[in-house]
Amino acid sequence: MREPADVIETDVAANYTSGGTLARVLAALRADGVDTGALRPEDLKPVDSLHLGGWQATEALLAQLDIAPGAQALDIGCGIGGTVRALAVQHGAEAWGVDLTPEFVAAAETLSRMAGVTGVSFAQGSAVALPFPAERFDLATLLHVGMNVPDKAAMFAEAARVLRPGGVFAIYDVMRVGEGALGFPMPWAGTAAISFVEAPDVYAELGRAAGFRETARRERAAAGIVFLEALQGRGPARAAMPEDRLANALDALRGGVLAPVELILRRN
Numbered sequence: 001m002r003e004p005a006d007v008i009e010t011d012v013a014a015n016y017t018s019g020g021t022l023a024r025v026l027a028a029l030r031a032d033g034v035d036t037g038a039l040r041p042e043d044l045k046p047v048d049s050l051h052l053g054g055w056q057a058t059e060a061l062l063a064q065l066d067i068a069p070g071a072q073a074l075d076i077g078c079g080i081g082g083t084v085r086a087l088a089v090q091h092g093a094e095a096w097g098v099d100l101t102p103e104f105v106a107a108a109e110t111l112s113r114m115a116g117v118t119g120v121s122f123a124q125g126s127a128v129a130l131p132f133p134a135e136r137f138d139l140a141t142l143l144h145v146g147m148n149v150p151d152k153a154a155m156f157a158e159a160a161r162v163l164r165p166g167g168v169f170a171i172y173d174v175m176r177v178g179e180g181a182l183g184f185p186m187p188w189a190g191t192a193a194i195s196f197v198e199a200p201d202v203y204a205e206l207g208r209a210a211g212f213r214e215t216a217r218r219e220r221a222a223a224g225i226v227f228l229e230a231l232q233g234r235g236p237a238r239a240a241m242p243e244d245r246l247a248n249a250l251d252a253l254r255g256g257v258l259a260p261v262e263l264i265l266r267r268n
Contacts, residue, residue: 017101017102
């Protein structure tokens with residue numbers, strides 16, 4: 001029997017809560033020679049994008065979008081704020097981030113303040129109950145979030161609700177692209193109980209049902225494998241990826257079971 005949604009969300013937040021996210025990020029930066037007393041936005045890039053491909057994957061997704069200066073943007077499941085800061089600093093957007101995990105929201109706020117980033121705001125909340133009014137945003141992004149969301153129909157409906165007509169919903173999620181069992185823990189889930197990977201066609205169909213049309217799709221398994229293999233070496237990003245989770249994710253990508261996939265949708 002599937003757990004109630006509120007129980008799943010509590011378990012998902014617990015999966016990402018360590019009690020030391022901010023301290024770990026700052027320690028990793030110092031170990032890499034960064035002066036954390038004089039942080040710049042670019043200093044955070046190696047450690048603030050908690051998804052396969054890191055900041056390069058974020059930029060590859062955003063580069064496909066026509067983001068006008070002053071655009072109202074929302075990153076759903078913002079983690080510690082990497083995509084929100086990229087939207088603001090590199091694209092001139094007024095950017096919001098929302099995340100289920102209070103510890104991530106607090107870290108995102110502190111890191112943005114320390115790096116002198118303006119035009120960003122953060123809130124705690126759920127992808128299936130966004131704390132924003134209807135038609136508030138021009139753009140929404142979702143990077144490595146849907147794997148923890150069982151009710152993806154509600155997630156798409158909420159994205160459609162907060163986007164203006166013609167608004168873009170840009171997704172970069174780990175999706176199921178082949179048959180096979182998954183080993184746990186994974187980077188996004190300690191157990192199978194909070195892992196809800198789906199195929200790209202399922203995402204696209206749910207998007208259509210919510211009032212979106214698909215404009216682009218790209219599988220990025222090769223880039224994901226390169227990224228995870230690099231984490232097996234030394235570097236500050238390694239602090240966010242325990243060895244067993246890294247190994248299981250690599251096995252799934254190499255075996256053709258999972259892949260990070262970009263999906264860009266536009267609201268009708």
